[in-house]
Amino acid sequence: MILPIYALGQPVLKKVAKPIDQDYEGLSELIDSMWETMYHAHGIGLAAPQIGKSIRLFIVDTVQAMEEGKADEGIKRVFINAQKLEEAGDPWDYEEGCLSIPDARGDVKRPPQVKLRYMDENFVEKEEVFTGINARVIQHEYDHIDGILFIEHLKPLKRRLLKRRLENIRKGKINCEYKMKFARLK
């Protein structure tokens, strides 16, 4: 089921999300709906707070984002109760965007490598190191379950340039090709 994506201004996006256990009701249907919602919106990652659930769950598919012939360097994963164990390397700039903040993009600096411990969709514990775009998308989604949005990492000047756009998103005064849920309607 395609779910509405919660827009900037929705309080759930600013909450630190809670861990879940295997008995979380409707978990596999929820994960299916998140995949469907993400692909429908042409995203490469989606975190549960973005569909209104304050739980530590996010999904990532970078296979589709890799250059031609490099699809095997991408990952498709469900991350439950992820813990960031380590970040390493010289931080690099990469232009990020977010399905909760349509048509706003900006360079964010993050380390190129992240080590995570997490549960997959079957609640099997994994420990894995991710690099490059994979690390980048994971770090962005991980921020979501801690109530942090990428715009908070932007340089003050860039944020000022985006101010009106962000205000319009908060008010629901935007056109978006996928369904969104706004905190305040126009």
Ligand code: NI
């Ligand atoms: Ni996002």
